Each structure stands twice: as structure tokens, then as C-alpha cells.
Amino acid sequence: MSKRKTINPALLAEINKAAGRDKEVETPVVSxxxxxxxxxxxxxxxxxxxxxxxxxxxxxxxxxxxxxxxxxxxxxxxxxxxxxxxxxxxxxxxxxxxxxxxxxxxxxxxxxxxxxxxxxxxxxxxxxxVATLKVRHKIGATFTQAQLKRLLSEPDISTFSGLRDLTIMMMFTDTGIRVSELAAINMQDVILSDRSLNLQRTKNRYARRIPLTKRLQAMLTAYMKVRGVTDLTDALFITEADTRLAVITIQYRIRLHGRNAGVINEVQCSPHVFRRSFAKFKIQAGVDIFTLQKLMGHSDINELRKYVAIYSTDLDAAIEKGIE
Missing domain, CATH: 1.10.150.130 (Tyrosine recombinase, N-terminal domain)
Structure with missing residues (x-):
């Protein structure tokens, strides 16, 4: 026996009317x-x-x-x-x-x-x-390699806060991670043996794996030894009072090092500038846009197309081809 079809809305309305059940239901007012x-x-x-x-x-x-x-x-x-x-x-x-x-x-x-x-x-x-306003798309400021070197040379790694801040800035530099993602990392999310981070709290709610560079693996190994074990928090990056480092504190510390290094006089110093710089350097190095999308956790690839349009060297390599 074939499955009976459901009653469509138009027929259902006729049935309700015939049965005297078509009285309008009053919808409550919602502010x-x-x-x-x-x-x-x-x-x-x-x-x-x-x-x-x-x-x-x-x-x-x-x-x-x-x-x-x-x-x-x-x-x-x-x-x-x-x-x-x-x-x-x-x-x-x-x-x-x-x-x-x-x-x-x-x-x-x-x-x-x-x-x-x-x-x-x-x-x-x-x-x-209502249509959205037309906007001229442009990419914000990024660091040069020289500015990055000055920034990474500024923290005093003989102190806990200095070593921590350098590790944070190197993580921004080598992974392009978002500041909210970095602040949410716990100790168990760092897999040194696999040279990777397992991000659990991300912008699009999908966990993702980020590979670590060799230098970042070495830096994290040193930092985690100094950090040690505390019963107060599982957070990877902590204050000297053993509490999770807040996003606003991370932003402040980067501005502080940018000011001390003199870089903030040339370019804004923030976690997002690190992220934009990561995208720029990867594209200039020839990393394809789809791989970069996975590394950075972008759900929409159109954001990265702007970087390709400005920083890709494919046109430079192609311009001489076909010339007699």
C-alpha cells in the first residue's frame, strides 16, 4: 500500500473552514x-x-x-x-x-x-x-619582516611575563590564530609530540588542528616548563597569579611591546595585525588560498581573495612569459 500524502495547507484551510475551525487565532504582541x-x-x-x-x-x-x-x-x-x-x-x-x-x-x-x-x-x-552600503574593500596594515623582528626581540625572556609574551607573539606570527582562540587554549590542547594545536573554541564553532613550526614547538616546550603545573587553571597562557590571561590583557601587552620597540609609531600593533601579516607572508611564499583558509579557520574564502589580489606574486612571474 502506498503511503498517503500529507494534506497541503490550502486543502487544510478548506477543511478547517468547513469544520468551523477557521477562527483567527490572536497573536500576542511582542516588543x-x-x-x-x-x-x-x-x-x-x-x-x-x-x-x-x-x-x-x-x-x-x-x-x-x-x-x-x-x-x-x-x-x-x-x-x-x-x-x-x-x-x-x-x-x-x-x-x-x-x-x-x-x-x-x-x-x-x-x-x-x-x-x-x-x-x-x-x-x-x-x-x-534595505541594501547594504557599497564599501571600497581594502586590507588593513601589516608588519614587515623587519618590524616583526624588532617586536619579537623586545620581550625580556629572563622573566616569566617576557617569555610568555614572546611565545604568544610567536604563536600569532607562525599560526595566524585569532586572539580569542589563543586565549582559550588549554594545556591539553598542545600536542608537542605531534607538533600541533587542537583548537576547541573557534569563531565558527568547528574545532580545528593547527600544525606548529619547529621554532614554535621549541618555544612552547620552554614556556610550558617554566609555566609548570597549577591547580587553579588549565589555561596555557596565564598571569603571574595563575589565572587565565584575558584577551584585553593580551592586546595591551602587544601594544606595550610595540611601543617599547618603536614599531607602534609605524604601524598599529594588535593581534589582528599579526593575523593579516600571517596571511600576507603565506601568500607571498606561494601557499594556495584553500590551504591558507584551513590554516586560518576562515569559513568564507572571499576574505582571503583580497590578500591574493594584492600580495600574490603569480602576476610578476607571468608577465614575462610569452614575450619573444
């Missing part, structure tokens, strides 16, 4: 703030990283602030219109925000709107009808 709270809670339950949830919270807070300035009613999210989101974009432009910042906030609003549609809070995601 903008209530919808945002539901959206953020959903992100936590779904397993989004704390950084991602915090980012959505920050951008939606800015969206709400702008709506309040524009006297947009927020007591019923169904009353939001495309014109309200267009007015939001204009508000942000007039306030002097960068186009990339405005686009980030608008995209957060669109993702939030999609969630509200799925939950039945609204029928249509009106934010999706």
Missing part, C-alpha cells in the same frame, strides 16, 4: 526588546560563541538607540517598516559611522529579522529590503 531577548537566548542555546552573542547584542543595542532617536515605536515589533530601517541607515551616516560599521549593524538587524519571522513575531523581514 522589540522582548524579541531581542528571545533572539539572544536562542543564540546561547544554539551554541553560538559568547563573542558572537555579545556582538549581536551590541549591534542590536545600537539599532535600538537609533530607533529611539528617530521616535520609532518599539512596543510592537510588527509595526517596524522598511522606511524605519532606511532611516536608521541615514541616521548612522549622518552620525559619521564608517560604512562597514553601518553594514554590520544592518546585517545584524536582518539576521534578527529572519529569526523573528521564523518565530512568528512578524510576517515579513522588512530589514531585508
Amino acid at each position: 522589540f526588546d522582548e524579541a531581542v531577548e528571545s533572539f539572544l537566548n536562542h543564540g546561547v542555546i544554539k551554541g553560538l560563541s559568547p563573542d558572537t552573542v555579545a556582538s549581536y547584542q551590541k549591534e542590536l543595542k545600537q539599532l535600538r538607540r537609533a530607533f529611539a532617536e528617530l521616535n520609532v515605536g518599539l512596543s510592537d515589533i510588527r509595526n517596524l517598516t522598511t522606511d524605519d530601517y532606511t532611516a536608521f541607515v541615514m541616521n548612522q551616516i549622518e552620525a559619521g559611522f564608517a560604512r562597514t560599521t553601518i553594514n554590520t549593524r544592518l546585517r545584524s538587524g536582518k539576521i534578527f529579522g529572519n529569526y523573528c519571522v521564523r518565530k512568528g513575531f512578524i510576517d515579513v523581514n522588512v530589514a531585508s529590503e
Whole structure:
């Protein structure tokens, strides 16, 4: 016997009408703030990283602030219109925000709107009808090899903090790791015998393996001996009080060494500049974009295409070919 088909929505509506069951169900009113709270809670339950949830919270807070300035009613999210989101974009432009910042906030609003549609809070995601602003794509500052050498020569490795900071900067240099990923590494994530790191907390929530260079393996071996064992934390990188080193502290320490080395007068000194420099040097060395994507943990390869367009030497090698 063949399996009976399910009843399609149109036929189901006719049956409900015939049975007198077509009375409209009143949908409860949901405010903008209530919808945002539901959206953020959903992100936590779904397993989004704390950084991602915090980012959505920050951008939606800015969206709400702008709506309040524009006297947009927020007591019923169904009353939001495309014109309200267009007015939001204009508000942000007039306030002097960068186009990339405005686009980030608008995209957060669109993702939030999609969630509200799925939950039945609204029928249509009106934010999706507003186009993002055109942005001229460019790559931020990177280190030169000479600047990197000066930076890596600055920490005093006769002290624990100096050895730790040098190890951190070498890890940024040799792996292109994100600062949030580095701060989350635990001792058991370092496999010296396999010359690898097993990252458990990543931006896209997929664990990945990063191979270690020989010099980074040697540096980590020395650092871990000095770090020793503590019952207070499993964190790889710790303070002198045996607590996990925070992201903000790592950022501060890199700026400090950049200032002491005089590099900060030439280029911004931050973990992300290390990451951009890693991508540049790998492309210049001939590493293909797909391998680089795996090393850096990018879910979208388009970000790396900008680096290839600027730093690839393929065109230099090809320009003389075919010339008589």
C-alpha cells in the first residue's frame, strides 16, 4: 500500500473552514526588546560563541538607540517598516559611522529579522529590503619582516611575563590564530609530540588542528616548563597569579611591546595585525588560498581573495612569459 500524502495547507484551510475551525487565532504582541531577548537566548542555546552573542547584542543595542532617536515605536515589533530601517541607515551616516560599521549593524538587524519571522513575531523581514552600503574593500596594515623582528626581540625572556609574551607573539606570527582562540587554549590542547594545536573554541564553532613550526614547538616546550603545573587553571597562557590571561590583557601587552620597540609609531600593533601579516607572508611564499583558509579557520574564502589580489606574486612571474 502506498503511503498517503500529507494534506497541503490550502486543502487544510478548506477543511478547517468547513469544520468551523477557521477562527483567527490572536497573536500576542511582542516588543522589540522582548524579541531581542528571545533572539539572544536562542543564540546561547544554539551554541553560538559568547563573542558572537555579545556582538549581536551590541549591534542590536545600537539599532535600538537609533530607533529611539528617530521616535520609532518599539512596543510592537510588527509595526517596524522598511522606511524605519532606511532611516536608521541615514541616521548612522549622518552620525559619521564608517560604512562597514553601518553594514554590520544592518546585517545584524536582518539576521534578527529572519529569526523573528521564523518565530512568528512578524510576517515579513522588512530589514531585508534595505541594501547594504557599497564599501571600497581594502586590507588593513601589516608588519614587515623587519618590524616583526624588532617586536619579537623586545620581550625580556629572563622573566616569566617576557617569555610568555614572546611565545604568544610567536604563536600569532607562525599560526595566524585569532586572539580569542589563543586565549582559550588549554594545556591539553598542545600536542608537542605531534607538533600541533587542537583548537576547541573557534569563531565558527568547528574545532580545528593547527600544525606548529619547529621554532614554535621549541618555544612552547620552554614556556610550558617554566609555566609548570597549577591547580587553579588549565589555561596555557596565564598571569603571574595563575589565572587565565584575558584577551584585553593580551592586546595591551602587544601594544606595550610595540611601543617599547618603536614599531607602534609605524604601524598599529594588535593581534589582528599579526593575523593579516600571517596571511600576507603565506601568500607571498606561494601557499594556495584553500590551504591558507584551513590554516586560518576562515569559513568564507572571499576574505582571503583580497590578500591574493594584492600580495600574490603569480602576476610578476607571468608577465614575462610569452614575450619573444
